[in-house]
Amino acid sequence: MSAEPPRLARLDGMRGLAAFGVAFFYHARSLFPEGALDSGNRLLDWPHVYGWLFVDLFFVLSGYVFAHAYLGRDALRSEADLTDFAVARFARLYPLHFVMLLVAVLAYAGKAANTPLAFLAHLFMLQAMVQPVAGTFIGPAWSLSVEVVCYLLFAMAAVRGPRTLVGVTGAAVALGAALLLRDASTEAWSADNFPRGFLGFFLGQALWHLRARLARVPGWALLAVMAFGAWLPPEGPWGAILPFALLVFPAALLFGLRQGLLECRPLIWLGDRSYAIYLIHLVPRDLFLAWHGPLAGAGLGGIVLGHVVFAAVSLLLADLAFRWIEMPARRLIRAAWSQRARRPVTA
Template sequence: MPVGTGACTRLPQLDGLRGLAACGLAFLYHPQSLFTSEALAGAPRPLLWFQTWGWTLVDLFFLISGYIFAHVYLQDGALSRDRLASFAVARVARLYPLHLLTLLFCAVFFFADPANTGLAFLAHLFMLQAFVQPVAQTFNGPSWSISIEAVCYVLFALAAVGGRRTLRWVTLIAIFGSIAHFVLAGRPGGPWVGDGLPRGLLGFFLGQMIWHLRHRLADAPKMMLACLFVFGLALDMGQRSSLLPLALYAWPSLLLLASRVQWMGSAPMRWLGDRSYAIYLVHFPMLELVERWWGPLGGGIGTVWAVTAAFALAVLAVADISYRVIEVPSRRMIRDAWARHRGAVKAHPASPA
């Protein structure tokens, strides 16, 4: 996430939490497609939870993003009308280079997939992949969420420069409008295509609201937060979407708990958090390649753990290279180019007509 100015500091515990969420998706949820149902039959209960509900960790990403964006951009006037362009450049520099690289990789290696049409490619190219069908089945499937994040960024930035009252109204409409969607149209199980935008809006703007309430929530007992976390995980909504208890209870409680745990901000966790975006984007193309080469694997639960560990190590290695060789240099290059452009504009202002 971007580094703000003034009193704004990094939140290392949330970096660590983001890294763990990326690992949960990349190593425990998606890789189950590598194995036969017989191989997964003896999985322990925690792994079974990830196999069924691991996809909801994306909602934890949205929540963390909203909290960090509020922390970075709502202090010291860090986001104002004259800084909107810089905000947009920073977001593009953060998200687009690795997204483009993985898109091109998938276009080369998976071009024969029927869903990978020219229209789908254009949608991915312009970061609109969450709004074309079939969502999450074209090119790099998990990248659907970054197009939803982009929508949240735009709404947040426009609302923030409109003033506190505007931001407050946008936040309330986003949260309660999304809750209404899940109450009225939410279905059990998932993930469902039509839930993408409500999930992003709910998580992102709820994270921002939690940041505003952070001082009041600082005294909340850890035991109470732990109970809310368990309650959110365990609540069965019957014929309604179980995303609501996860989004409203489990993930906010986990965020607040993680922010109080020192080791979540340790050097290894920060390392993982820095590479969380790369883990998220590179793991799926790698998984697709493994599936095409070897297909579903049999064996017992020991085989599942061994293959999963090997896959995780491979993804971490590729993510580290991607972070150091692609993400960091491209981010610096784009921001430096923008700084030079702004400097040139200031040095040679346009002459009045």
Template sequence: MHSPVKRLERLDGLRGLAACGVAFLYHPQSLFTASALAGAPRPLLWFQDWGWTMVDLFFLISGYVFAHVYLQGEGLTREKLGGFAVARVARLYPLHLAALLLCAALFWAVPANTLTAFAANMLMLQAFVQPVGHTFNGPSWSISVEVVCYVLFALGATGGRRTLRWVTALAIVGALAHFILQGRPGGPWVGDGLPRGLAGFFLGQVLWRMRGRLAGTPVLLLVCIFLFGLLLDMGGMSPLLPLCLCAWPALLLLALRAPWMGSAPMRWLGERSYTIYLVHAPLLMLVERWWVPADSGMAAVWAVTAGFAAAVLLLSDLCYRFFEMPARRAIRAAWDRYARIAAPRAA
């Protein structure tokens, strides 16, 4: 839990940008009419169609960071499983629970927000209860997929390097088989949730293991691979294949080489990325209650988008400072006290 491993601050910045892509450029399309967005520049049009794939970048970053933190030295042992689990709970659950309770209070009248869906959200199983992405705090579906990845990672890591390699290989092969055999064009599709998480998370670990070999890859080649993954039309197959196998791995490697990605503003954004991700959807649903979709030009689109982004960033900063971090510290402190008391008894 208190790892001496150097923090990958540049990936914090990348995570922050990915959160902003989902929160500010993809989901808020509901604030505008189709005609208002028709004249948008190509980068914005791309986010309107494919901004949801930023979640797959989250999965990839998580896998890389987990390998960096937990696979160095003696790795994740059975003796460390308790601390590992507590760290994951402290990181994810308090803010998830707070957002869930807020959404329950504000949006219980939504037909999809049933008692079953509420129980699933409480247990962080929301990605496995229909309608996925449309109950309470919709974007939180990806958190429950990450939890599955954490469990598989922990089981593999505590079984030894060979076991983890088998878990990694099976997860990636199974996910890719799903996309090849059952993947459909467009998206996002509900049935792709778990394969998306498995592919991204465990591919991230493969990238970490190969970091030495990949360090010499020319920047120009990485840029070409990134663009290839973005632009390749898969026809009748899932667009996630080139994105997960080419675009996002290349972008992660490029971010690791960009000093500005670890700058103070980017670190600030990265530290609040989880809060941005969970806060923006409830705020957007509240705005949609009284907002009439704007039908003006691009100047109005950018102004409204900037206003919404500013509101989310302000609210996220307050939540991060006064709830997320205090809750995380309290849980970890409680575990430390318990560990100190339990250690003499075990001895």
């Protein structure tokens, strides 16, 4: 197996911004009464109304990064490679997911939707398959189920060879786009979950394959694609997701790869903790709402302060989780697996 490919630090920074958008703009709107954040300006209102679309940026980034990390060093060639891939994904995702599931059991005790069936679904990372999706235990964790399915399809297709991978990629992108077009909506809903993942993840992987050609596209053209996709009204027949999944986010990824600012230390710090931010931020928000309720009567200063305090608390918890749960668990699992793999075979 060849050496690890260089880290795509600029995409890590972009992942941090996506996590910030989902957590501290879209989900922060619940801290205030209905309509308190409406300004009547589409640009200003977009983060609080459509910030959920940043999940689709996560999918596109994941597809590109996975192709870079595994196809870039030809690391998926055999069943043994598939096992190593699965262990690496387990070490990356499951420890914090499991801890947050236990936290959610305590934080949301008595919530009607948190049934034993929902707990089992979360335990085995099948939470996107129980109703109400995003309404049981850790809501944002639904996307983990979708990502896991995309990981499996990607890894098994890569092991079968380039032709199989091209076929799976084309089929996933076409199926995802067709289903989203058929059920075009201005809001996120459960029927969109897997189509969003298929489209975004495998489109990101296709962008990696075409990276040499796409590198010749001028920056102004990428900005024009982003602007056009963002300009398309979500009430059109294409819905809210397709313009961003097909135009805005792929162009943003390609443009972001050229921006050195995205690998500045604050954004890398944010990107490293993006997974923890994504899983943790709803707990402090919901506990505050259960204790105090929405921040009624808050003026502009109160709205800004509410966002800042919510972000600060969530970032602190995410940092602690990253340092004391994510990284130690990841090192422990990978070290145990490496030791097992090196163990000599005996009669």
